[in-house]
Amino acid sequence: MSSISSRSTGEDSVGAIACAYMDRLEAAMRSARVWPGEPPAEPIEVQGAFGCENMPFEHWLAWVLVPNVRKLVESGSPLPPSSAVAGYGVRALDGAPCYEDLMSVLREFDEFVNTAA
Numbered sequence: 001m002s003s004i005s006s007r008s009t010g011e012d013s014v015g016a017i018a019c020a021y022m023d024r025l026e027a028a029m030r031s032a033r034v035w036p037g038e039p040p041a042e043p044i045e046v047q048g049a050f051g052c053e054n055m056p057f058e059h060w061l062a063w064v065l066v067p068n069v070r071k072l073v074e075s076g077s078p079l080p081p082s083s084a085v086a087g088y089g090v091r092a093l094d095g096a097p098c099y100e101d102l103m104s105v106l107r108e109f110d111e112f113v114n115t116a117a
Helices: 011-031 057-075 085-093 097-116
Strands: none
Touching: 011 057, 011 097, 057 085, 085 097
């Protein structure tokens, strides 16, 4: 997968780029066969950083990160001031080769968010 390199200072383009990262993340997860499908019908309660106390990291990515980034963009809200998803991903996914594309997307997303301010 190629990186999303073009950026402009407009909020619309920042949002579009953020959503493109979420599309790439979903595609990488599906390719690695770790996309968990539809979220449960009941509200998702996140316990601990990245949901580590009550759900697998892959579920947190699919059911919390992806929809929340998309909701921020849709509402015109700013992205968080920083992101460290890839750092946690290294621990949670244990560097398995099948996660190479997934980790690449997470690293690029972190870099994007961390330099968007």
